[in-house]
Amino acid sequence: MTNVDREVESLLIKDLRKEFPGIGFLAEESGATGRDSGLKWVIDPIDGTTNFAHGFPFYAISVALEKNGKPILGIVYNPAQEEFFCAQKGKGAFLNGKRISVSRQKNLKKSLLMTGFSYKLGKSMEQNLKHFRNFLLASQAVRRAGSASLDLCYVACGRLEGFWELDLYPWDTAAGWLIVEEAGGEVTDFRGKEYSNNSKQILATNGEVHSRMLKILKRSL
8 A cells, every 4th residue: 555545545535526426435445435325436456566666567446336246337448558448338448548348369278368376474474386287287377467457458358358356345346347247258256256346256257268267277176
């Protein structure tokens, strides 16, 4: 966490509260605030804080609007690359105003995958190291860049075929989750069940390699 995280979050909440009074918030730094009206803004002021602090240009502001626990609007903005991803439920996904869609690659061996590692040491770290090894052997390559919201957007625009991670929070995934689905992708937990913000595991893919990735994840569960 940096002072910039807190400042960005404060500005977002202030402006959104002014424009849309009566909608509650769930934000990384300040937690849940405001009344629960069925609508909620879910905010990660800087997803990829370590990258930001080191000048590594892979970080983003992530904002989603949820209705009854599911995202209906998602925005992910990487200021370093000037890339603005957005989606509205039922209306498609876009990057800088142009419609995007997931990759059509069906062969996992030709697929580029992404993951992330929790800051929590212990069981989940060991678990994901097993997944990492299995996917290295099964895919063309695996990357770890450090911003889940952007990882999801990269699946949505076809730069990646799949992304998996453990121990994420709602503000990490809410916007990107919708953007992937609106781009034609698939998002579940590691057992293939419907994803929710309470899930501790996320698998997002182009849909074509989803079942194969699920089989590999289940191997280490």
